[in-house]
Amino acid sequence: MDAIASPSVPDVKGASGAGVRIRVRGLAKRYGALEVFRSIDLDVGDCEILSIVGPSGCGKTTLLRCIDGLIPVDEGEIWVNGTRVTQPIAGMAMVFQHFGLFPWKTVYGNVAYGLKMAGASKAEIAERVPHFIAMVGLKGFENAYPYQISGGMQQRCGLARALAVEPSVLLMDEPFAAVDAQTREILQFELLRIWEQRPTTMLFVTHSIEEAVLMGDRVIVLKGRPSSIAETIVVDLPRPRTRETLREPRFAALREHVWSTLLSEARRAEFEVGGGL
Amino acid sequence: MTESLRRHAPLLLSLAAGTALWEIAGRRASAAFLVPLSETLVRLWEIAASGQLWEQFVSSAALFLTGFALALAIGMPLGMLLARMRVLRVALEPYIMILYATPMVALIPFILSLMGFGFAPKALVVFLFAVFPVLYNTIEGARSIKPELIEVARSFRSSEWKLWCDVMVPYTLPFAMTGVRQAIGRGLVGMVAAEFFLSATGLGQLIMTAGQNFDTGGVFAAILVIGLIGVGLMRVGLMLEQRFARWRD
Numbered sequence: 102m103d104a105i106a107s108p109s110v111p112d113v114k115g116a117s118g119a120g121v122r123i124r125v126r127g128l129a130k131r132y133g134a135l136e137v138f139r140s141i142d143l144d145v146g147d148c149e150i151l152s153i154v155g156p157s158g159c160g161k162t163t164l165l166r167c168i169d170g171l172i173p174v175d176e177g178e179i180w181v182n183g184t185r186v187t188q189p190i191a192g193m194a195m196v197f198q199h200f201g202l203f204p205w206k207t208v209y210g211n212v213a214y215g216l217k218m219a220g221a222s223k224a225e226i227a228e229r230v231p232h233f234i235a236m237v238g239l240k241g242f243e244n245a246y247p248y249q250i251s252g253g254m255q256q257r258c259g260l261a262r263a264l265a266v267e268p269s270v271l272l273m274d275e276p277f278a279a280v281d282a283q284t285r286e287i288l289q290f291e292l293l294r295i296w297e298q299r300p301t302t303m304l305f306v307t308h309s310i311e312e313a314v315l316m317g318d319r320v321i322v323l324k325g326r327p328s329s330i331a332e333t334i335v336v337d338l339p340r341p342r343t344r345e346t347l348r349e350p351r352f353a354a355l356r357e358h359v360w361s362t363l364l365s366e367a368r369r370a371e372f373e374v375g376g377g378l
Numbered sequence: 379m380t381e382s383l384r385r386h387a388p389l390l391l392s393l394a395a396g397t398a399l400w401e402i403a404g405r406r407a408s409a410a411f412l413v414p415l416s417e418t419l420v421r422l423w424e425i426a427a428s429g430q431l432w433e434q435f436v437s438s439a440a441l442f443l444t445g446f447a448l449a450l451a452i453g454m455p456l457g458m459l460l461a462r463m464r465v466l467r468v469a470l471e472p473y474i475m476i477l478y479a480t481p482m483v484a485l486i487p488f489i490l491s492l493m494g495f496g497f498a499p500k501a502l503v504v505f506l507f508a509v510f511p512v513l514y515n516t517i518e519g520a521r522s523i524k525p526e527l528i529e530v531a532r533s534f535r536s537s538e539w540k541l542w543c544d545v546m547v548p549y550t551l552p553f554a555m556t557g558v559r560q561a562i563g564r565g566l567v568g569m570v571a572a573e574f575f576l577s578a579t580g581l582g583q584l585i586m587t588a589g590q591n592f593d594t595g596g597v598f599a600a601i602l603v604i605g606l607i608g609v610g611l612m613r614v615g616l617m618l619e620q621r622f623a624r625w626r627d
């Protein structure tokens with residue numbers, strides 16, 4: 102495992118600050134007595150995909166909600182595109198774990214929603230919505246309501262809604278966790294294909310190690326209670342990433358590395374609980 | 379044709395049986411209590427032909443629609459506002475619950491002494507009968523909205539106004555419509571009660587005068603009209619509810 106660099110300080114493309122899309126410094130968040138995470142530092146470069154992996158309940162969603170400006174932080178600062186985030190800002194869009202589609206809106210209405218909120222004109226909406234519906238492969242389902250389509254298709258719709266506002270920063274909260282394994286794999290590669298067409302900065306939260314390695318330029322492992330960044334792993338796999346990538350020995354090595362980091366954490370947590378009893 | 383006949387057969391049979399029962403019971407009972415359906419229909423025709431029915435119907439409809447429209451215009455927005463503002467809800471909820479549970483007829487003497495016999499106090503009675511189911515169902519509906527969806531709206535930088543237009547209202551409408559349907563029935567009770575106890579007008583007056591004149595056929599004719607209006611309005615309410623709830627699986 103020596104071959105794998107694991108710098109404890111986040112290593113950034115353009116560490117000078119130029120090209121940094123997301124900068125997080127000393128972030129801490131508490132829900133009452135529960136301290137979710139502390140001293141989180143992140144820098145995400147332009148068009149970089151940063152995977153964040155960690156066990157369920159470690160605060161991944163909370164971190165994304167902070168970065169999206171949805172909830173206040175207790176300590177630290179978040180900067181996106183040079184703007185200090187204290188509330189949701191333009192140029193950033195989120196894809197939600199449970200899709201977050203409006204059930205009373207059709208696929209078309211849901212995809213148009215972000216544009217409508219951004220104040221796009223009717224003509225602009227009529228032009229862009231079909232384009233993004235086609236991009237995620239939902240052509241022909243424009244008039245379907247969310248309950249009429251499968252989970253995978255619902256998340257395609259959620260993705261199109263986020264892409265339609267052409268954000269420079271995409272926040273993905275376990276976007277494929279709620280769909281079946283097969284659909285998940287299809288969606289992963291489609292997302293990679295879409296990203297190749299139109300690269301954006303992406304924070305990709307997942308609890309799947311394989312997915313984290315496949316998607317990310319770097320993988321951040323969250324651990325501990327409260328969580329903090331245990332390790333940052335640089336994923337030096339070439340792009341475009343395809344199904345071939347999954348078969349490369351390097352992919353397996355990286356996956357093992359992330360896995361052992363998470364496992365040692367899981368073990369320790371188990372012992373901590375055991376010791377406490 | 380035969381299929382739809384088979385489907386509706388129980389309903390048609392039941393209606394036929396009810397009609398026959400009314401007719402037979404009416405023929406046997408003293409005319410002071412009950413008259414047969416045929417006689418009721420004849421009286422209804424007479425009242426209609428005299429122009430009286432239409433006149434009183436218009437008077438009642440104006441009363442009902444005023445009170446009912448007020449109940450919707452206040453009940454639905456207030457319900458959503460209370461769902462959205464916790465402080466306000468906690469402060470007002472006990473009063474809403476008490477008033478919802480209070481038989482509104484009990485308030486009529488109070489309204490009479492406060493506002494007299496005019497149109498306004500009567501519309502207020504209809505309003506009070508109708509508003510609470512609307513308010514209550516709107517609050518419950520609006521509160522059941524998933525916080526995640528509010529968060530989606532905030533993430534896409536929705537203004538509060540757009541949050542209402544695009545999220546609160548479309549989500550809450552089907553729930554509110556359940557209350558609206560209940561409010562139709564209660565509003566009609568309020569209408570007749572106001573016409574009985576405040577000043578006698580409309581279909582309520584028709585019942586009262588007929589009663590005073592021992593015109594049992596007239597009484598039943600007016601009751602029949604009110605009942606049919608109620609059934610018709612309920613159907614409209616149900617249709618609207620289904621229309622707004624199309625998105626629910």
Ligand SMILES: Nc1ncnc2c1ncn2[C@@H]1O[C@H](COP(=O)(O)OP(=O)(O)O)[C@@H](O)[C@H]1O
Nearest residue numbers: 132135137155156157158159160161162163164
């Ligand atoms: N609104 C909230 N209020 C209180 N506790 C919360 C809230 N949201 C999340 N939590 C808690 O914070 C921790 C992290 O949650 P979350 O960010 O959803 O984790 P993850 O996304 O990694 O599964 C969990 O223990 C969860 O119970």
Ligand SMILES: [Mg+2]
Nearest residue numbers: 161162198275
């Ligand atoms: Mg989560």
